[in-house]
Amino acid sequence: MGKILAICSDDKKSGKSIVSYLIANKIKEIAQNNFKILVCCLNLNYSALYELFGMEFSAVGLEELVNHKVFEEDNSKIIFSIIPQSNGIYFLGSYRTTNSYIKKNTEEYKKLFKCLQNSFDIIIFDTVSGSGSNLTNFVIQRADIIVRLFVQDNESMKKLNRKDGIKLSHDRKTIYIVSKYRNIYPRVSDIKRRYSLKKIFTFEYCDKLQEMKNRNSLYLYPQHETSCNDSINCISRYILESLNLLPQDEIVKDSSVRYICDLKHTLKKLKQIWYGGKEHEDIAEFVPKRADGLY
Numbered sequence: 368m369g370k371i372l373a374i375c376s377d378d379k380k381s382g383k384s385i386v387s388y389l390i391a392n393k394i395k396e397i398a399q400n401n402f403k404i405l406v407c408c409l410n411l412n413y414s415a416l417y418e419l420f421g422m423e424f425s426a427v428g429l430e431e432l433v434n435h436k437v438f439e440e441d442n443s444k445i446i447f448s449i450i451p452q453s454n455g456i457y458f459l460g461s462y463r464t465t466n467s468y469i470k471k472n473t474e475e476y477k478k479l480f481k482c483l484q485n486s487f488d489i490i491i492f493d494t495v496s497g498s499g500s501n502l503t504n505f506v507i508q509r510a511d512i513i514v515r516l517f518v519q520d521n522e523s524m525k526k527l528n529r530k531d532g533i534k535l536s537h538d539r540k541t542i543y544i545v546s547k548y549r550n551i552y553p554r555v556s557d558i559k560r561r562y563s564l565k566k567i568f569t570f571e572y573c574d575k576l577q578e579m580k581n582r583n584s585l586y587l588y589p590q591h592e593t594s595c596n597d598s599i600n601c602i603s604r605y606i607l608e609s610l611n612l613l614p615q616d617e618i619v620k621d622s623s624v625r626y627i628c629d630l631k632h633t634l635k636k637l638k639q640i641w642y643g644g645k646e647h648e649d650i651a652e653f654v655p656k657r658a659d660g661l662y
Contacts, residue, residue: 373510377526381516384415387493393603420453438482
């Protein structure tokens, strides 16, 4: 049975869709060729994921699969021929779905998700922000790993402890990603200590990412070498390793990758000190030749 990765946030502008897209592409790059990945968007509208995967709003979505009951035994065999895909990653949106339809067909959705889990190695769910969605709550309770995003500001972080926020199960492995801006308070180390977060990664602000997003060319971003993509690489490898899905040949490389991630982070901080506290995206001239060779 495939693994479920739920990407969630209490903030609507935390970058869930972009993170979902980048993680899916990185996992596809790391995993073996026959590794089947499905990305599901649960936000009930024409989200950024449609554009990133090059899908039209008329593409087959979750509602069509529920209507045609593809979770029934006779239909489940054709699932790969009807779900749209882009560069080897399958995608299901929810553009034509409504909350009333979901409430009416809750059991059918549960059967569908079980069917999809039996068909794919990993399903990445881009969930609805907050805690008001039945589908999101169901997915979070079934997820093997929960990725929780929040923004680096006090208002966003206060929601981590709110009782009316996303309900997380204590037996679910949870990792946190903070959308990190330049040098502002609170620091990531302060956040980790204050909220007792066990595993936290940073999704750092990137001028190139913002520029490509504004130009509607974000689908090309995974090809670039930036500190943001380095973070996605570390996050994706950690996810695969935690789920025991990391290919054997990649396990050997993993110690080198961790070394590079830690080294680049350290060098970035050194360069920040060198330039009087200003943080820089480009650290190319600061990376030793041995590190470049390993990378």
